[in-house]
Amino acid sequence: MFNKLFIILALTTIIINISCKKNPTSSVNTEPTAAFTIDPTSGTTSTTFTFDASSSSDNEDITSDLQVRWDWEDNGIWDTDYSTTKTATHQYSAVGTYTVKLEVKDSGGLTDTTTKTVMLSNTAPTASFTIDPTSGTTSTTFNFDASGSSDNEDATSALQVRWDWTNNGSYDTNWSTDKTTTHQYSTAGTYTVKLEVKDTGGLINSTTRQVNVSNSDGDTGTITDIDGNVYNTIQIGNQEWMSENLKVTHYRNGDAIPNVTGNTEWSNLSTGAYCSYDNNDSNIDTYGLLYNWYAVADSRKIAPAGWHIPTDAEWKELEMYLGMSQSEADDTGDRGTDEGGKLKEVGTTHWQSPNTGATNESGFSALPGGHRYYYGPFGRVGYNALFWSTTESNSSSAWTHRLYYSGSAVGRYGYHKLSGFSVRCVRD
Numbered sequence: 001m002f003n004k005l006f007i008i009l010a011l012t013t014i015i016i017n018i019s020c021k022k023n024p025t026s027s028v029n030t031e032p033t034a035a036f037t038i039d040p041t042s043g044t045t046s047t048t049f050t051f052d053a054s055s056s057s058d059n060e061d062i063t064s065d066l067q068v069r070w071d072w073e074d075n076g077i078w079d080t081d082y083s084t085t086k087t088a089t090h091q092y093s094a095v096g097t098y099t100v101k102l103e104v105k106d107s108g109g110l111t112d113t114t115t116k117t118v119m120l121s122n123t124a125p126t127a128s129f130t131i132d133p134t135s136g137t138t139s140t141t142f143n144f145d146a147s148g149s150s151d152n153e154d155a156t157s158a159l160q161v162r163w164d165w166t167n168n169g170s171y172d173t174n175w176s177t178d179k180t181t182t183h184q185y186s187t188a189g190t191y192t193v194k195l196e197v198k199d200t201g202g203l204i205n206s207t208t209r210q211v212n213v214s215n216s217d218g219d220t221g222t223i224t225d226i227d228g229n230v231y232n233t234i235q236i237g238n239q240e241w242m243s244e245n246l247k248v249t250h251y252r253n254g255d256a257i258p259n260v261t262g263n264t265e266w267s268n269l270s271t272g273a274y275c276s277y278d279n280n281d282s283n284i285d286t287y288g289l290l291y292n293w294y295a296v297a298d299s300r301k302i303a304p305a306g307w308h309i310p311t312d313a314e315w316k317e318l319e320m321y322l323g324m325s326q327s328e329a330d331d332t333g334d335r336g337t338d339e340g341g342k343l344k345e346v347g348t349t350h351w352q353s354p355n356t357g358a359t360n361e362s363g364f365s366a367l368p369g370g371h372r373y374y375y376g377p378f379g380r381v382g383y384n385a386l387f388w389s390t391t392e393s394n395s396s397s398a399w400t401h402r403l404y405y406s407g408s409a410v411g412r413y414g415y416h417k418l419s420g421f422s423v424r425c426v427r428d
């Protein structure tokens with residue numbers, strides 16, 4: 001009896017002791033504390049933001065047992081389910097400032113929320129365009145297409161573009177969302193084209209490309225030499241030629257080219273010199289000057305800047321454009337059929353009759369300026385047009401191309417370097 005009573009008493013004491021020790025702490029759950037970081041805190045629509053709630057805490061639960069969920073723009077609609085994973089990533093599709101909301105829940109169901117802001121700024125568009133074709137002539141309509149331009153925030157169709165055809169700092173079109181346009185250049189040259197692209201936020205980007213424009217056949221122009229003489233020019237195939245004979249009296253650096261009149265002095269030269277036909281300056285306006293080959297080959301250059309005296313091959317290119325075959329062009333003596341006629345001025349104002357086959361179809365307008373023999377005398381004005389090339393035919397001679405009053409072929413002859421001949425220049 002005593003034993004039974006003692007056991008009951010002892011058990012009761014143990015139970016009371018256990019409940020008295022446990023009750024004060026386990027009965028009150030407290031809510032967690034929500035906290036998070038954003039990395040980075042600002043960016044663009046290309047930025048992937050990382051959100052980390054692992055600094056959240058709770059008095060009763062360890063952090064890893066806490067659940068979190070996110071509302072990326074605090075619009076009251078949770079964008080993730082509850083998860084014990086504390087990190088999440090998000091990318092925004094539009095520029096702006098967003099409030100991000102985090103909710104944390106402990107194992108007892110208590111929650112806490114907190115917010116932070118993240119800023120997305122606009123980025124500049126990327127300008128890009130194509131030119132079709134990338135080279136052409138003054139007759140070519142060039143197509144420009146900026147539809148390869150892009151922007152992170154805007155659709156390409158919303159981007160505005162404008163064009164500067166010569167990159168001279170002055171835009172030649174108004175802003176437009178139309179990405180394609182056309183342009184034609186009225187003069188030959190290499191042009192830098194600039195495209196500027198603007199997004200709806202006003203940010204701008206630009207890029208450039210080059211377009212090569214050459215003259216189209218028959219285009220005319222002018223070129224001025226260092227003395228101020230102005231020459232007409234003519235496009236023939238891919239070459240632009242002077243359509244008048246050179247009459248410059250200075251090298252490109254300003255050094256005078258000696259005017260040598262005496263026959264003995266002329267025949268003893270080993271450097272550049274010029275003269276007028278018959279030493280009569282009234283011939284200069286029509287026929288230009290006669291130069292020896294040393295003037296033609298001088299490194300100080302007698303051609304205007306951007307131009308040069310043609311090589312033998314460049315003369316052949318002209319002749320082949322007008323109809324000669326390569327083998328004819330490579331031959332010596334009189335070659336071809338009517339190519340010389342296409343180069344000669346028509347009529348008998350300057351050429352002696354019959355001026356055979358002269359059509360001047362090319363616009364080259366060759367005149368019979370005659371020549372000076374290497375030993376000094378003049379001859380054949382009205383009968384011959386003789387033009388230098390820079391190409392030597394042997395150590396004492398160079399290739400010349402000759403037109404003749406009684407034929408329509410073109411002669412190719414190696415003549416003494418001390419001869420005085422006409423000079424035509426071709427654009428570099």
Ligand SMILES: [Ca+2]
Nearest residue numbers: 030058060106
């Ligand atoms: Ca808690």
Ligand SMILES: [Ca+2]
Nearest residue numbers: 071072073077
């Ligand atoms: Ca939301």
Ligand SMILES: [Ca+2]
Nearest residue numbers: 123151153199
């Ligand atoms: Ca943008």
Ligand SMILES: [Ca+2]
Nearest residue numbers: 164165166170
């Ligand atoms: Ca412009």
